[in-house]
Amino acid sequence: MSAQHTDLIDQILSITPGSRLDVLRRHREVARENIQKAYVALFQPRDVTQVTLLERLAVASFVAGLHGQIVLADHYAHSLSQAEDGPVLSALITGEIEAGQTEGPYGIYPAGPLSAENKAGPHYRVGADARKLLGDKLSAALEHAHLLVFRPRDASREALQALLDAGWSTSAIVTLSQLVAYLAFQVRMVDGLTALASASEQPIAANSDSFTAALAAGNSL
Amino acid sequence: MTKTISYPDSTPPAVFTQDELGWAPWLQPLTEAELTERHWAGLVDASRSKSDYFMLLAHDPEVLEARTNADKDIFYNPNGGLPRAERELSATATSRHNGCIFCASVHSRFASTHSKRRDDVQRLLDDGVDTDLGERWNAVKQAAVALSDTPGQFGVAEIAELRAAGLDDFEITDVISTSAFFNWANRLMLSLGEPVPAKAA
Numbered sequence: 001m002s003a004q005h006t007d008l009i010d011q012i013l014s015i016t017p018g019s020r021l022d023v024l025r026r027h028r029e030v031a032r033e034n035i036q037k038a039y040v041a042l043f044q045p046r047d048v049t050q051v052t053l054l055e056r057l058a059v060a061s062f063v064a065g066l067h068g069q070i071v072l073a074d075h076y077a078h079s080l081s082q083a084e085d086g087p088v089l090s091a092l093i094t095g096e097i098e099a100g101q102t103e104g105p106y107g108i109y110p111a112g113p114l115s116a117e118n119k120a121g122p123h124y125r126v127g128a129d130a131r132k133l134l135g136d137k138l139s140a141a142l143e144h145a146h147l148l149v150f151r152p153r154d155a156s157r158e159a160l161q162a163l164l165d166a167g168w169s170t171s172a173i174v175t176l177s178q179l180v181a182y183l184a185f186q187v188r189m190v191d192g193l194t195a196l197a198s199a200s201e202q203p204i205a206a207n208s209d210s211f212t213a214a215l216a217a218g219n220s221l
Numbered sequence: 222m223t224k225t226i227s228y229p230d231s232t233p234p235a236v237f238t239q240d241e242l243g244w245a246p247w248l249q250p251l252t253e254a255e256l257t258e259r260h261w262a263g264l265v266d267a268s269r270s271k272s273d274y275f276m277l278l279a280h281d282p283e284v285l286e287a288r289t290n291a292d293k294d295i296f297y298n299p300n301g302g303l304p305r306a307e308r309e310l311s312a313t314a315t316s317r318h319n320g321c322i323f324c325a326s327v328h329s330r331f332a333s334t335h336s337k338r339r340d341d342v343q344r345l346l347d348d349g350v351d352t353d354l355g356e357r358w359n360a361v362k363q364a365a366v367a368l369s370d371t372p373g374q375f376g377v378a379e380i381a382e383l384r385a386a387g388l389d390d391f392e393i394t395d396v397i398s399t400s401a402f403f404n405w406a407n408r409l410m411l412s413l414g415e416p417v418p419a420k421a422a
Contacts, residue, residue: 024394027302030294031398034287041283068372104371105319112235117349148408150371153320155412157225157247164223170248171280177412178284184371185405191373192397196390199380 007036009186012071013193020201021193035189042179043079050172054080055138056179058089059145063183065097066149072183072190073097092130096142100124104150121151140166141176148180231417234322237346239329239339242322246414250276265289277413288405295398303388303395306336307361311396313342314365315403318350323416324407360386364393365400 005011015021025032043056061076081090106121124146126139134142140163147159163173225247234242250273251260261267263282269275269289278285296308303311309332316325329346333339344352350366353359360382367374375397383393 020390024390027300027391027394028294028298028398030298031291034291034294038284038287038291041281041287046283066371105369107320109320110233110235110322114236148412152408152411155408157227157415159412160247161225164225170223173248174278174280174413175284177409178278178281178288181405181408182284182288184408185401188368188373188375188401188404189397191375192368192394192401195376195380196393196397199377199384 007032008039008075009035009189009193012075013190013197015193021197024196025193035186038182039186042175042182045175050169051175051179054083054085054089055141056175057083057086058093058138059141059176059179060183061090061093062096062100062142063145063149063180064187065093066100066146067184067187069187069190071194072187088133092133096126096130099127099130100142100146102150105152107151107154109153123147124150137167141168144176145180148177149184228415228417231415233415233417234326237317237322237325237329239326239333239343239346241330241419242326243417243419244274244323244410244414245417246273246277248277248413250274251279252276259283262286263289265293274410274414278409292402292406295395295402301391303361303392303399304335306332306338307358307392308395308399309335310342310345310358310361311365311399312403312406313345314350314362315369315400316407317345318366318369319404319407319411321403321407321411324403324410326416328403357386357388360388361396364396365403368397368400369404 009015010022013021015025043053043060045053045056057076057080061073061080064073064076067073077090077094080086080093102122104121106119108118109115124143126134126142131139144159144163147154160173163176168176226245226249228245231245253270256270256279260279260282263279263285264270264275265286275285296305309328312328313325313332316328325346329342333342336342341354341358345354345362350362354362364375364379364383367379380393383396388396
């Protein structure tokens, strides 16, 4: 079944050709294709010298898990456990997801009128035992990922310096940042499409060219 | 050891604004001399080589290329779906909720331009995401906020609100894509550099 799918979101949501969600997604066909291309660029990368595949999958698994997006969290946890040295890492990441659970967005604004909206919350750090196994470099990446997921407005130059100091290059930091930010996007696309799938069907508004396409497709899930 | 770039003489803006802002990177962007064909492809439009933001993201050209092409289709595709003004409203509400002053400045200006509702847009920036913008805009704004919360709070209740406000499912899909996309954009803009006063013309 999954072998027929060349699109991850279609695969994990079991979106079939001509279904209602397929018609909705294909209404923005270029976006649909490039959302998949970004996934391929991140997880079947042309260059793994700066961020290894194992590191990418570990961070992705952590980020999807922190979001509580079960379907994507399963996908990345599975991909990680299939990788060489993945199973041990996957178990460690599961523990860190537990430790990192909270609710966002929170964080601090520049001093001024917005200070009234400052919202405190945990600053996650990898525990000492896990750090020994994960290493300082991957631990720094997980700590930064948690910052980006839950308190993006706390992001700082110092946070990037911590990544540099842990041994990540400039280009690696760009890739890691894109990976976490892409996951934040992907999780929400899946959340949104899942809600659309659960909501009962609604006749699509007239005078839209898409109306005809939806009718032609049977307008079914 | 590589060091981040700092701007000790710059005072970052401390309020949300529709004024034009600049953005300065904390890491070294590529220079034009370093660009290969792969990087030019990643930039999509050659003019983006003038932007520090895109030249920094060009360190990973394949991801940048896909992201740029998705961005353009989600926001600029004129074929049906959500009117441009409301795509920008969704981006603005998302940026306001996450706290990206730079992203909110750019997309609030677009929302104002396309909707001619500058005062409503300004109220969203000044008072935050609980402000009352009327039924249809409230539904879009609340959907963007629910999607942006972590863990996600977006579900059938938000879909029902959007439909009650008159949005069809193509429009709702655009609300989802535009807000989701700004959860991507906000995290890059906030974490790779800082807003700075606009450069004097």
